[in-house]
Amino acid sequence: MHVRILTGGIAAALVALSLTGGQAAAAAPRAADAPLAARILTYDAGGSAEFRSAVNRGAAIWNESVDAVELRPVAAGQRANIRVLADNGWPRALPTTLGNGTVYIGRQAVDQGYDTIRISSHELGHILGLPDRKPGPCSSLMSGSSAGTSCTNPYPNAAEKAEVEGNFGGVLAERVPAGRAEVIVD
Numbered sequence: 001m002h003v004r005i006l007t008g009g010i011a012a013a014l015v016a017l018s019l020t021g022g023q024a025a026a027a028a029p030r031a032a033d034a035p036l037a038a039r040i041l042t043y044d045a046g047g048s049a050e051f052r053s054a055v056n057r058g059a060a061i062w063n064e065s066v067d068a069v070e071l072r073p074v075a076a077g078q079r080a081n082i083r084v085l086a087d088n089g090w091p092r093a094l095p096t097t098l099g100n101g102t103v104y105i106g107r108q109a110v111d112q113g114y115d116t117i118r119i120s121s122h123e124l125g126h127i128l129g130l131p132d133r134k135p136g137p138c139s140s141l142m143s144g145s146s147a148g149t150s151c152t153n154p155y156p157n158a159a160e161k162a163e164v165e166g167n168f169g170g171v172l173a174e175r176v177p178a179g180r181a182e183v184i185v186d
Contacts, residue, residue, distance in 0.1 A: 038067060038068055038069055038070040038168075039068065039069045039070070039099065039168050040069075040070050040072055041069060041070070041071050041072070041081040041082060041099045041100075041127075042071075042072050042073065042074040042075070042078060042079075042080045042081050042082070043055070043059060043071055043072070043073060043074060043080055043081065043082040043083075043084055043124075044073075044074045044080035044082070044083050044084065045073065045084045047083065047084065047085040047086065048084045048085060048086050048105055049086035050086065051084075051086050051105040051110075051116055051119075051120065054105070054116035054117045054119070054120045055084045055103075055105065055120045056073070057117045057120065057121075057154070058117055058119075058120030058121040058123075058124050058154060059071035059072075059073075059120075059124060061117075061121050061154050061155055061156075062121065062124055062125075062128065062156070062164075065155060065156050065161050065164075066156075066161055066164045066165055066168075067165065068164065068165045068167075068168035068169045069099065069128060069164065069167075069168040071124065081099055081100045081127075082099075082100065082101060082102070082103060082124070082127050083101075083102045083103070084102075084103045084104075084105065084120075085102065085103070085104050085105070086104070086105050086106075086107065087104050087105075087106055087107065088106065088107045088108060089104065089106040089107075089108055090106045090108045090109055091103075091104060091105055091106040091108075091109050091114075091119045091122070091123055092104050092106065092123070093123045093124075093126035093127055095126055095127050095129075098128075098129050098167060098168075099127060099128065099129075099168070100127070101126075101127050103120075103123040103124060103126075103127060104123070105119055105120060105123065106119075109145065112149060113149035114145060114149055115149075115151070115152040115154070117152070117154040118141070118151065118152055118153060118154045120154070121141055121154040121155070121156070122141055122142065122144050122154075125141055125142055125156060125160065125164075128164045128167060128168070129163065129164065129167040129168075130142050130156075130160055130163060130164065132144055134146040138150075138151035138153050139153065139157055140157055140160070141153065141154065141155060141156045141157065141160055142156075142160055
């Protein structure tokens with residue numbers, strides 16, 4: 001499990017204000033080095049067919065790369081934050097709110113030679129709040145298909161990691177307003 005360390009009373013005050021809708025509230029003091037647990041997001045790869053292992057590896061890569069969020073397979077009977085489905089189209093993500101949405105691992109890109117683990121990591125990156133960065137080099141996960149079929153790098157670069165950390169680093173606000181879907185097609 002990953003933890004994020006926030007120091008000082010400012011972090012505690014921000015969390016307290018977030019939880020009370022901006023109203024001032026008394027919060028119990030916490031030690032400067034007390035860890036703030038990662039935000040847990042569950043994913044359901046049940047509909048990802050032959051790409052299930054690539055989806056699990058993509059989630060594991062994000063878990064290795066950032067501390068503020070952790071992707072876990074959904075438990076039986078639980079509703080997932082992220083649904084992952086296989087289809088015959090192009091890979092895409094449909095985020096609904098930060099950390100929630102649907103990912104499609106499209107066979108069209110796989111048939112053209114794109115790496116399934118890179119596709120999975122890239123599309124999960126959209127759910128974590130990252131936009132496409134095209135054209136881009138292979139070292140940028142969010143460059144997506146513009147890096148070419150020879151690119152198999154499934155890891156976010158330092159800037160992409162930092163952006164996800166910022167998106168989830170104790171901030172409880174949503175990036176995409178509820179009720180508004182944003183389709184990101186790669």
